[in-house]
Structure formats: C-alpha cells, structure tokens
Amino acid sequence: MSPGGNSRPPDTAWPEALTEPVRAFRGESRIFLAFSGGLDSTILLQVAASCLPPSAHLTAVHVNHQLQPNSMETEASCRRQCEALGVDFLCRRVVVDQPEQGVGGLEEAARQARYQVFEQVLADGGVLLMAHHRDDQAETVLFRFLRGSGVAGLAGMPARRRLGRGWLARPFLHVERAQLQAWAEAAGLRWTEDPSNTDQRFDRNFLRHGIVPRLKARWPSLLARLDATATACREAAELSQSLAQLRFAQVGSDQGTLVLAELSRLSLTEQKNLLRWWIARAGYRLPELKDWGLVLAELIQAAPDREPELRGDGFTVRRFRGHLYLVADQAEMPMSIDQLTAGQSVRWDRLRISLNQVDAGCTQIPRIQVCARGGGERFRPVPGGPSRSLKNWLQEQAVPPWQRARLPLFYERSELVGIGGLWLSPRFSGAAPESGWRIVVERDCD
Known part of the structure; x- marks a missing residue:
C-alpha cells in the first residue's frame, strides 16, 4: 500500500x-x-x-x-x-x-x-x-x-x-x-x-x-509451537542465570574476578555457564566460539608463566595470579597534566582526581604534576625509609600488568608523591596532610 x-x-x-x-x-x-x-x-x-x-x-x-x-x-x-x-x-x-x-x-x-x-x-x-x-x-x-x-x-x-x-x-x-x-x-x-x-x-x-x-x-x-519453545527456553535461561549467580558467590572475588582454583572445581557445563553469564552481566556480547571447553581449558590449565586470553568485542578475559579478569578495551593513554588546579577535578581513565585544601592557613598551592609511567621510577613508601623500585612494588601489590602502565603518578618537584589510588605520601593524605592539601583519587561512576 x-x-x-x-x-x-x-x-x-x-x-x-x-x-x-x-x-x-x-x-x-x-x-x-x-x-x-x-x-x-x-x-x-x-x-x-x-x-x-x-x-x-x-x-x-x-x-x-x-x-x-x-x-x-x-x-x-x-x-x-x-x-x-x-x-x-x-x-x-x-x-x-x-x-x-x-x-x-x-x-x-x-x-x-x-x-x-x-x-x-x-x-x-x-x-x-x-x-x-x-x-x-x-x-x-x-x-x-x-x-x-x-x-x-x-x-x-x-x-x-x-x-x-x-x-x-x-x-x-x-x-x-x-x-x-x-x-x-x-x-x-x-x-x-x-x-x-x-x-x-x-x-x-x-x-x-x-x-x-x-x-x-x-x-x-x-x-x-515456536512461541512455546521460546517460553521454555526463556525459563531454562533464567534457571541458568540463577545457577551462575549461585556459582559466582562461590567462585567470584570481592573485586569481581573469578578465582581459578574454585572455578576448576566446577563441571565443564557450569564453567561455561558461569563464564558466559559473567561476560554478559558486564554488558558485552558473547563471542562466537566453536569450543568454549577448549578456551576454558587454556585459561584454567595453562602453565603459570603463560598469559592466555579470550578476546571479545570491547573486552578481553585475562589471567593473572590465579584469577580471571574481565578487562574493558582501553582508550588511548591519558595526556599528562602539567599542574592540578586547586578545587577542580580532572578525569584520568576511570578515575577522578582533585587537589583540595584542608588547612586554610596553607595558601601556597603545591604544584602537582600527573603523568603515566615511563620506566625506572623509584619512591620512598615510608618517609625516611629506603628507596624502592616502583616496578617491584607494583608486582608486590599484585597490580595486574595491564593496569600498571595506566596508573596516574603524582609528582611534586620531581618527587613521586602518589601512585593512583594505591599510595599517597603523608604530605597529601590522611586526616591532616603535612602540606595542608589533600590529593583525592576517586573512581568515576559515569
């Protein structure tokens, strides 16, 4: 018509x-x-x-x-x-x-x-x-x-x-x-x-x-008939999701990762069901794989020095220190910030960073620069203590390799005074920071 x-x-x-x-x-x-x-x-x-x-x-x-x-x-x-x-x-x-x-x-x-x-x-x-x-x-x-x-x-x-x-x-x-x-x-x-x-x-x-x-x-x-089939499959899918949620309570960590030691105890069917639910829950489309069992075997059973991955549309499943991580594809590295402006927040990847005045008597605004790692950095985790390699320290903190390069580093006059939300010098942290100013690092919810 x-x-x-x-x-x-x-x-x-x-x-x-x-x-x-x-x-x-x-x-x-x-x-x-x-x-x-x-x-x-x-x-x-x-x-x-x-x-x-x-x-x-x-x-x-x-x-x-x-x-x-x-x-x-x-x-x-x-x-x-x-x-x-x-x-x-x-x-x-x-x-x-x-x-x-x-x-x-x-x-x-x-x-x-x-x-x-x-x-x-x-x-x-x-x-x-x-x-x-x-x-x-x-x-x-x-x-x-x-x-x-x-x-x-x-x-x-x-x-x-x-x-x-x-x-x-x-x-x-x-x-x-x-x-x-x-x-x-x-x-x-x-x-x-x-x-x-x-x-x-x-x-x-x-x-x-x-x-x-x-x-x-x-x-x-x-x-x-097809409507009845769809209804039956919808109910089965709901049951599968409920089972995945129960298994995640057993296998998942507080950080949202999957613990390999616990995951390996599940049957292959439960492993596949949990992994699919875990990916879909994060809002990603499931990759079309011929053999999910083979992928899971590689992720779970590979030697400790191997780095198996499952790549999907917008994400990668990575393994690190006995856990599976669901990692979003990263945008370009953030640009270095020459100086934080007092009272104004700036965005760094999924973080919000700000420099806030705590002591009204400290009117001199410290010059804080923000940049990514370049290699060879050292800092003093404890004031007056020995200098430490940032690379080794991050390994000790179990920070995954793909996160290390994107951490914002805070410098005051060439001295490393902060590492993302992991560590801040007493000069810029605590209830009464020594400088009178506090560096605040928050996860951006947007």
Whole structure:
C-alpha cells in the first residue's frame, strides 16, 4: 500500500488485544516509538496516539538508513502521519557502513546503526515501544536455531528489556501479523512497504517469505509451537542465570574476578555457564566460539608463566595470579597534566582526581604534576625509609600488568608523591596532610 495521511481514530476503534498492552505504559513520562512507516509500526503509532495521555510525551523515532531509493519519501510520509496525529517526530539519518561479508552483514550493520540511535534517544531514560509481533518472534527463534544459539538465544525477543539508560518494550509480541493487517485494512490505514523487505538475499526475508509459509502450511500451529519453545527456553535461561549467580558467590572475588582454583572445581557445563553469564552481566556480547571447553581449558590449565586470553568485542578475559579478569578495551593513554588546579577535578581513565585544601592557613598551592609511567621510577613508601623500585612494588601489590602502565603518578618537584589510588605520601593524605592539601583519587561512576 502507498503512503498517505492517517486520521487519529478514537480509542474504541482498536481491539483490546492492541490497546491493553499499550495502556500499560500510561504512567510513563517519556515514551518513544520506533516508527519505520511500515504496517506494524503504523498500527502501533495509531494505537499509542489514541490511548496514551499527553503526559506520556509520545515521540515517534524514525531512523533513515538512506539505503533505499525511496528513503526520503518514506521519511516525509512518516513526518506527515505524526503531524496529523499530533505526535512529536524525531528523525535520525544514519550512514550504514558496507561490510565485507555481503548482504547478511549489511542487515546486521543496519540493525546496529538503528539500535545506536535508540540508545541515544534513551540517554535520559524512558521507554521505547517497538512493533515486533508473533511472526517476528517465530522468525527470530528459527534464525537463531540455524545459527546454533543456546537456550538464551532460542528464548527469542523479550517483551521488555533494558536498552541504554531506558527500556525497550514490545507490546504486540502476542499478536500475529495477519491479524494486524486485517485490523489495519479495516481501519483504512495506509503504510509504506520497504522494498528491501522482499529481498530474499537477506536471511530473515528468506525465512519470512521462503520458509515460514511452507512450515505454516504443513503445521498451522507453527507460531504457537515456536512461541512455546521460546517460553521454555526463556525459563531454562533464567534457571541458568540463577545457577551462575549461585556459582559466582562461590567462585567470584570481592573485586569481581573469578578465582581459578574454585572455578576448576566446577563441571565443564557450569564453567561455561558461569563464564558466559559473567561476560554478559558486564554488558558485552558473547563471542562466537566453536569450543568454549577448549578456551576454558587454556585459561584454567595453562602453565603459570603463560598469559592466555579470550578476546571479545570491547573486552578481553585475562589471567593473572590465579584469577580471571574481565578487562574493558582501553582508550588511548591519558595526556599528562602539567599542574592540578586547586578545587577542580580532572578525569584520568576511570578515575577522578582533585587537589583540595584542608588547612586554610596553607595558601601556597603545591604544584602537582600527573603523568603515566615511563620506566625506572623509584619512591620512598615510608618517609625516611629506603628507596624502592616502583616496578617491584607494583608486582608486590599484585597490580595486574595491564593496569600498571595506566596508573596516574603524582609528582611534586620531581618527587613521586602518589601512585593512583594505591599510595599517597603523608604530605597529601590522611586526616591532616603535612602540606595542608589533600590529593583525592576517586573512581568515576559515569
């Protein structure tokens, strides 16, 4: 069907199957709606506009991937529909990188670009409504089954989950697409068809047009069966997470690391389950590995002088002194700071550093420089005591090697007076620092 203007129908024009799950968000103060202009999101827009109060501040978010010849016409049509309904319209045009792995990679790249926009609009919280339905859920389960996903993947799309600093919700997951189309046609709605939705070079389109219809013809209850499978897998995934949390209480340290001696006592199945949960809990995507058992054997059983690693997207699992650490990929080294400004904090990696006056009588501001290690540093841990090699001292403190190079070092007139949050000279620490000034090092929560 071609794009056209839609009038705002009264709340009673839509069945309870659509309005009831949308009304559940009436108490939200910031509601966004993913609006592509297609059938599903057009109905969701109409229903939301009719049954959500003005206090919900409904905003339709249109992501223009600029991949189709009619993308600008679709954007203009979406804008007109929102104007006719009195709904705020937010458009984001994105440039999707053309991946080397072909159309399948393009499909995933477009999805990532779309969800990056959604996270941005949820930067201050709120809920994003998406119009995924029961057929989408079935395609997701089949697609993940063909990719070899475990129970977490076969659980399908959740009705609600965290996204950035807000929430993503799918109020139509229980409704079949055929029913949505029947209601839309009965209401006289018009929508825009994306030409790429029929391109069977894309995996999901191949399933949607080439496979699922044949499966439905053979098994009419296919969607209900796949929905039941997803529910069972979701419950199994929840049990796996609960088990992982119990095992982490036994195996994890106060610093959030995994103790290898304790981890090795678990069965291989429990080890794999715990490691996956540990990585996912930190917000990282699980790497696609052919043999998790082999990776775990290398991490746990390698000789003490070896440094096995598991690299993922944005993180690395590293081993050090009997522990596994989950280490975020580091940005470039922070720039040296020529002098700390009194009363003002500065950022160093994930630390906040400030120089604060403690004794009002000490008006002379000390000149404190901040820089990273250069090698060969020495300092006196105890005033008047022997000089120590910083390298050896850090080893004794069991500071992991990847953290040592990024520690901020504090100098006063070429004398090392502080090492990150590990050590500070009495001149700048304690209840009554000798200089009258205190260096404060805090972990940045942002």
